[in-house]
Amino acid sequence: MTVLVLGAGYLGAALIAAHLQSGDRVVAMDNGFSTDWDAVERLMERGSATLVRGDIRDAASVASVVARAWPFQVVYLLAAQASARPDAATPEYTEETNLRGPRHVLEAVRDAARAAGSPPPPVVYGSSFHLYGPGLHGDIDETCPIGAQADLSHLSKVYAERLGELHANRDGMTVVPVRLGIVYGVGPVTKRDFRFVTVPHAFALRRLGGLPVSITPSGVRPLAFCHLDDAIAALRLAPVGVVPGTFAPANAATEVLTVPEVLVRVDASAREAGIPVPDAGVGEPGPSGDRFRVHSRLALVGWNPRQDVAGSMPGILRHYAGHQRTVTASAPG
Ligand SMILES: NC(=O)c1ccc[n+]([C@@H]2O[C@H](COP(=O)([O-])OP(=O)(O)OC[C@H]3O[C@@H](n4cnc5c(N)ncnc54)[C@H](O)[C@@H]3O)[C@@H](O)[C@H]2O)c1
Known part of the structure; x- marks a missing residue:
């Protein structure tokens, strides 16, 4: 077709x-x-x-x-x-x-x-x-x-x-x-410009580049993610x-996480890969309170999502590690 x-x-x-x-x-x-x-x-x-x-x-x-x-x-x-x-x-x-x-x-x-x-x-x-x-x-x-x-x-x-x-x-x-x-997740066009990457990628790039990480107050709200x-x-x-x-x-959308929870997953993978992660408390999990649940009509036609942020971070970090020089050069702040 x-x-x-x-x-x-x-x-x-x-x-x-x-x-x-x-x-x-x-x-x-x-x-x-x-x-x-x-x-x-x-x-x-x-x-x-x-x-x-x-x-x-x-x-x-x-x-x-x-x-x-x-x-x-x-x-x-x-x-x-x-x-x-x-x-x-x-x-x-x-x-x-x-x-x-x-x-x-x-x-x-x-x-x-x-x-x-x-x-x-x-x-x-x-x-x-x-x-x-x-x-x-x-x-x-x-x-x-x-x-x-x-x-x-x-x-x-x-x-x-x-x-x-x-x-x-x-x-x-x-x-x-x-x-x-x-x-x-990594694809044929995986961006490194902070204006155009999503939060798991931005955290990976920041940890690799030794750049500071901050979380805005709205970041503690649960968000929906999809590989x-x-x-x-x-x-x-x-x-x-x-x-x-x-x-x-x-x-x-397949997984509901707060931004601090994303950072915890990035940092766990970064430590395992030997990437320095400061011990500051920004990576604490957010409030675990009420979570929404996502339903999709696509489940009825065979959509069977399998991936999550934790399992994907090693691959994302590995991908960017191969481009580390570009990472720091293209970081606008
Ligand atoms: N990536 C995500 O996390 C995400 C989440 C929810 C929704 N979406 C939506 O999915 C769509 C694709 O997202 P993406 O992540 O691939 O974004 P992207 O920015 O990588 O892709 C958009 C593409 O559109 C092109 N483009 C921009 N302006 C154009 C124009 N005037 N004419 C022709 N091409 C133009 C860009 O060059 C780019 O290649 C977008 O509508 C986005 O809002 C993305």
Whole structure:
């Protein structure tokens, strides 16, 4: 089959690798904003793959890559300004990419399907578990209400999901947002820039670089995590069994931890690897009180996540240890 992958960053590159491994044809587009272009180019040599440099802010570029990949069985929308940090991009860039981009994609896929007289292929969207907001309790499934957002990148998920729902209801599109927990693990594009890495990776880089570690007061709230391999499996399974022409969000989070608990796991692996870890008390576990539990409709279609933060840290530390010089040089603070 053919898949179109918009956004060849951390998740997109791992997804491309997985589809090429399965023998699928891949067409991918990225504008190079926050990926390792050389790594993605090397990845394309593994199978039948085409990489296009293009921007989802530009409707013509999106229509062109849709035409080039057509007919395809699924499109993954993973191109985004994904960082919550204000120093990652201007607010304008985040809005144009994360709000206008999804509209361009949905419209281009709808119009291509209409022109071909065929049903539109499912659009799988990289959404976020942060959509449910902070202070979660009890059981969280896909029917839980959307909560408060703390930054433009995550706020944009609310708009893009609702836009997808609009296109499902109005245009008969199949739109499948995957509400991903905080993803960690080594893939073909594993970043080292602190603006674009998630907390397990940031702690690993800081311990390796001998840099200070701090935890904000909000860090003691439990958060949802998901290993890269489990996230890729979730993205691939997300359209399975979905009624065509519907909007069908899916959770993809497998472990609930506080940030201090993540640090405890990083430090345990670091000590085992002989990496110096100061004895300061930042790595104490947070309050163990009430934890929310994540449920996913994907369990019904065979999603069987297997990895956790503790078991993944040795591999993450080993990966970065091979790049230690770059680590310290690229640390913005
Ligand atoms: N990684 C996580 O922990 C996580 C968790 C929840 C949700 N998500 C979501 O999943 C999606 C993918 O995340 P990721 O971790 O791979 O992020 P990423 O930043 O690694 O990938 C995004 C890709 O989009 C590209 N891009 C940015 N602006 C673009 C534009 N205007 N046109 C074309 N390409 C553009 C970037 O160059 C990058 O390669 C994002 O929407 C993100 O918000 C990620």
